[in-house]
Amino acid sequence: MTFPLELAGRRAIVSGGTKGLGAAVVDILHRNGMRVIATARSVPVEGAADLHYVAADLTTAEGCATAVQAAQSLLGGVDAIVNVLGGSKAPAGGFAVLDDDVWARELALNLMPAVRLDRALLPGMIAQGGGVIVHVSSIQRRLPLPEATTAYAAAKAALSTYSKSLSKEVSPKGVRVVSVAPGWIETEAAVALAERLATETGTDYAGGKEIIMRSLGGIPLGRPAKPAEVADLIAFLISPRAAAITGTEYVIDGGTIPTA
Template identity: 70%
Template sequence: MSVDLGLEGARALVTGGTKGIGAAVVGALREAGARVVTTARTVPAGAIEGVHFIAADLATAEGCADVAAGVVDRLGGVDVVVHVVGGSSAPGGGFAALDDAEWFRELNWNLMPAVRLDRALLPGMIARGSGVIVHVTSIQSRLPLPESTTAYAAAKAALSTYSKSLSKEVAPKGVRVVRVSPGWVETEAAVAMAGRLAEQAGTDYEGGRKIIMDSLGGIPLGRPARPAEIADLIAFVVSPRAGAATGTEFVMDGGTIPTV
């Protein structure tokens, strides 16, 4: 972003920062002058200049503890935390396909990393009287697809409710907590999914995109969001220019949610 966001020297943690939205957020914050630590389960192929990397499985308590300690070790503390890590591996087939293991997997991937890292890093923010936390939720929390996203949507809804409650608790102590809720975003994984659907349907990539958009009830904008668009929104939200934004949810879904 060409606008000065006042993030020069800010210390930031971005989870899930090697692909998709997370990688775009890392790039946007670095461009704005922030010092960034990011995480994923595996070390990326190429190092990113000025970005510290911690390999950890954030679906585990041990992985979250390693990242929290690593952030303090590398940056001396943190001013901005952006929780991007998440996703779903649950099978299709509706509620009956979801056993306890699938439910716990979705919660441990989409809710608990934020809970654990916030618990570890918030005390430092509160002691300084400043900080920003962004929880990346999903419009699935309001627009679940019964065939395939029930557990994921429920986990994201839990994250959203947790985020709202946390914002009310820590805003008087100088820490802002905000949610960013994307719709369908054309990440590498989304491109691969559209390709698979296109192949199964005997159509081209644009046809595969349309299948996904139709499953969501349509996207009035006519296309999915781009990772850089979500990242630019997050970079603004964590900046002093959005200093009065807390406890709210910013939706970027191309108009997918059809209600007010």
């Protein structure tokens, strides 16, 4: 039995779309026939048919404007916005080392790109009578690690709250808004972290992964999610198969969060 997603011919913009989860999202949407724009600070020279890479720093208003202009000129608007861009470069050391600049950077990376892209592209979605917005949050908003991720977790919590509020405003106008909260994903960056921890502690890659899982309080599934597994969920949420889903957040964390 097939389960077609019915995405062929639809248009999407994916922020942070060249690595990790973003690249996996771009891949599955494009393989299902969508016309896709992927943004990142640095991008491949060219993509496949109906796949465009746009270089833009979405932590700035100017970069978001560049991405929006590309969506309008290359695709004539969008049917889906997938805000994958995020991360943290905050130093370890708890609250005391988080100065105003660190807080500003975390919000600029994890909240404001979504706000700016939505604000610019939503009117077109409303005018055409439909669309879908997916915000990639994080279980960190519910399970922060105070040694290093307080600012990141707070920014992702803000993103989730913004997503819920936006859904209540625009769902009656035909635009669905959902958020996805992954746990640890085995991206290139995660692999590099596990390898570094393995080297520092004299263990192997599997041991490095165990260190990370223990820091999260354990992952009952026994492993991190693969980028493609999270991307599959996002593709389903974008599709007409999820037409009745809006205003909620989907956790995909292998059971890391201990309570519902």
